Amino acid sequence: MNKKVAVLAVIAVSACAALAWYLTRPADNGKDLVLYGNVDLRQVSLAFNGSERIAKLNVEEGQHVNAGDVLGELDTKTLTLRLAQSRAQAAAQEQVLARLKAGSRPEELAQAKARTTQMQADADLARQQLERVQSVSRESNGRAVSQQDIDNAQGKLKAALAQLDAARKSQELVHNGPRREDIAQAQAQLDAARADIAVLEHQLSEAQLKAPVNAVVRARLMEPGDMAAPQRPVYTLAIANPKWVRTYVKETDLGRIKPGMAASIRIDSQQEPIAGKIGYISSVAEFTPKTVQTEDLRTALVYEVRVLADDKADRLRMGMPATVRIVQ
Structure with missing residues (x-):
């Protein structure tokens, strides 16, 4: 009896709801x-x-996913190792560029100056020997010194003067420091190393798959x-x-x-x-x-x-x- 009453009540409520929808x-x-x-x-x-x-x-x-949510990730071990290698190479190139920009050290300048002084002393000694030989030759009317001795002394003086000139030019190079072209080349190599790092960092960031917009996942295919x-x-x-x-x-x-x-x-x-x-x-x-x-x-x-x-x-x-x- 209670079940029949419940069924009738449900039917009545449904009928009322249908009538209300029809009227409204x-x-x-x-x-x-x-x-x-x-x-x-x-x-x-x-x-x-x-x-x-x-x-x-x-x-x-x-x-449901929101824009920027990380949906998946790739294995990044290889990329991480390559990135570490590129950063090490860039750090080494930075040191090369810093050395070129810093120019010659005081010790290098002192060394170049000392070599020039040494070559100057050798040249002075060779000149004195030549003058001594020539003086003896004049005083003895060429009997005490042979022409070969004079030629040897002249050759030693020329060699000493050539070495002195080379030492002076080397000292000037050390004083002036690296060429602008060498610095520019080192800078370009550093820029290339940094660009390689940027590429690898970008590839590493793309190892994460992110949702571009708010959306609903329809299919997972892999x-x-x-x-x-x-x-x-x-x-x-x-x-x-x-x-x-x-x-x-x-x-x-x-x-x-x-x-x-x-x-x-x-x-x-x-x-x-x-x-x-x-x-x-x-x-x-x-x-x-x-x-x-x-x-x-x-x-x-x-x-x-x-x-x-x-x-x-x-x-x-x-x-x-x-x-x-x-x-x-």
Whole structure:
């Protein structure tokens, strides 16, 4: 007896709810434009930009992700080692450039000056020996000294003067320091090493797969251990906003709508309508017939219309059938 009463109570409540909906439903004045279509949204396929083993994947199908969330990571051991090598090479090149810019050390300048002094002393000694030999030759009318001795003394003086000149030029080079061209070359090599570091750091950052926008994961296409590649998507994301209903309007009704007009969207699983507005009206007819048309055939043409949905409660799903009502 109690079960029968409960069943009757449920039936009565359902009847009251149906009557209330019937009495409060929007009036159909016969002028509203009713269109039928399906929910649509944009999708994005995400792939790693490098080719390496996948180390980790962090999300599953159906999860909501925000822009910047890390969805997956590649194995970065090889990149990390290469980056450490490049940084060491850049550090060594920095020292080379610093040495060139600093110029000669005081000890090097002192060493060059001492060598010049030594060569000057050798040249003075060679000159004195030549003068002594020539003096003896004059006093003895060439009998005490042979011509060969004079030639040897002259040769020693020339050699000493040549060495003195070389020492002076070497001292000048040490004093002036490295050439500008050598410094520029070292700077260019350092810039190249730093650029290589930047490339490796960029590749290391791209070892993380990040969500570009707020979205919902539609498909997870790879797993940890798979070899990633730029041509192989790992995830397919459905962009949560905007959403729209893709529908079509006949040519005879095309003049009744315009972008920005308010609309209501209903789906089979929800009685409460979702607010929307017309966002796009195609300027090209679908399935365009031949050039020569009859009047009846022209009126059969349809145009794509996108009705943007204000779906804050996230009730719409891709492909879901929907009814659009545009109040005239």
